[in-house]
Amino acid sequence: MHPMIAVEGLVKQYDRAKVTAVKGVSFAVDEGEFFAFLGPNGAGKTTTISILTTTLSMTSGSVAIAGHDVQKEAKRVREKVGIIFQQPSLDQQLTAEENIRFHACLYGMYSYRPAFKLMPAAYRNRVMELAEIVGIRDSLFRSIKKLSVGMQRKLEIIRSLIHTPAVLFLDEPTQGLDAVSRRSLWEYIDNVRKEFGTTVFLTTHYIDEAENVDKVCIINHGEIAECCSPEEMRHSLLRQELILDADDRDALTRELSELGLFHKTKNHIIVPFRDSTAQEIISRLNTKLSLLEIHEPTLEDAYVEYLKQTGGESK
Secondary structure, eight states: OOOSEEEEEEEEOOTTOSSOSEEEEEEEEOTTOEEEEEOOTTSSHHHHHHHHTTSSOOSEEEEEETTEETTTTHHHHHHHEEEEOSSOOOOTTSBHHHHHHHHHHHTTSSOOOSSGGGSOHHHHHHHHHHHHHHTOGGGTTSBGGGSOHHHHHHHHHHHHHTTOOSEEEEESTTTTOOHHHHHHHHHHHHHHHHHHOOEEEEEOSOGGGGTTOSEEEEEETTEEEEEEOHHHHHHHHOOEEEEEEOSSHHHHHHHHHHTTOOOEESSSEEEEESSSOHHHHHHTOOSOOSEEEEEOOOHHHHHHHHHHHHTOOOO
């Protein structure tokens, strides 16, 4: 089975640029996979996404989306993907619903009709369903110019999902959304993945949004630095930690030292561990504990640690 997204030896050299933006990048995203593409400023992330979504040409290499070459079959690729761009891409002269209608007709879903009420029931029901999910139903027929930045973001989400794409590119999808709208969006996207097997390609400032992805890739200096599951990334860069304390803290630290367990004391005693389990460590202690917590590193913790090690900066 071919991957839904296949990138092989992708290179992008901008004219007159001294540094190659993307240097032989290769990765694959399987059908139905939830994939996160992360990287610091200037890493080559935006360039790569622009090539994948047919808005930028490549210097060399190959990229296929749903089996279609992005250069030779750009139109077929665009029919297969939905995109929520980081920068607004709405027609400011139209109403919210008109933006959606033109998009749906452009994709060949329906024949164009000059008014919402004249469109087929399937279109009207789909638009109202999505508008309810992201909380824009009451603003559907208002001019774009009268909508807030957050409301315009919600409209872009509806427009990208209207044709139920095989691949959904999310470039900072929740930027400008409140917490409730963010949660509603992710719940809907999760349902879309389950119901239609949609492949989701995510970039985000909010690393916690990538916590439950199937695979995460970090691009840095134009090259893929890491590409694995979030769990593998967390464990490769960080250790779990036991947070301990005791009424007799001196006895506890002495005991940990005698057992050869590395620990550091701040407000409490912290014992990093990787090869042993928490239970194995605790079972070897005789000092009565007054505090016991297990800290599991998050993907964000791992990503920040990676940036510290490489001298990068988060986007």
